[in-house]
Amino acid sequence: MTAFTLFIFFFVPLSFFETIKLMQWLRIPVLFQELLFLSFKFISLLKEDISLVYLSQKNRLGYSGIGRTINSLKYLAQASFFKAMGHSENTLQSMKQRGFDFSNLSFSIEPIKKIDIFLFSGILLLWILLWLIL
Numbered sequence: 001m002t003a004f005t006l007f008i009f010f011f012v013p014l015s016f017f018e019t020i021k022l023m024q025w026l027r028i029p030v031l032f033q034e035l036l037f038l039s040f041k042f043i044s045l046l047k048e049d050i051s052l053v054y055l056s057q058k059n060r061l062g063y064s065g066i067g068r069t070i071n072s073l074k075y076l077a078q079a080s081f082f083k084a085m086g087h088s089e090n091t092l093q094s095m096k097q098r099g100f101d102f103s104n105l106s107f108s109i110e111p112i113k114k115i116d117i118f119l120f121s122g123i124l125l126l127w128i129l130l131w132l133i134l
Contacts, residue, residue: 042087049083050076 014022023033053076057063062072 038091042084045087046080046084050080053079 020033023036057072057076061068062075063069
């Protein structure tokens, strides 16, 4: 959640070119920059799709009662998921057509250490306790 918040914090007030200059000034690797821009593109596409479906549901009185609201939210989640899958498949197809062979993405994943799981569980428990107290 923190990474997503920082991501939105930088992308909302800055223009596209200011963000590029900031990332170059911070010496962020180019692969990470491209990943951030691709993520931002998909987030903005998902936002547009959700707002379009929400507006059409609202115009058809989809949020007029509790039962209809629950059904409308269910259909909104389904529609946004399938539209996101469609966008990702279109992007994958265009990458394949341009000759991208995914050879630079091969890396080995280390197994998770027990201490990391313990620390993560402890921090998660602390956040839940703080949420319950406050």
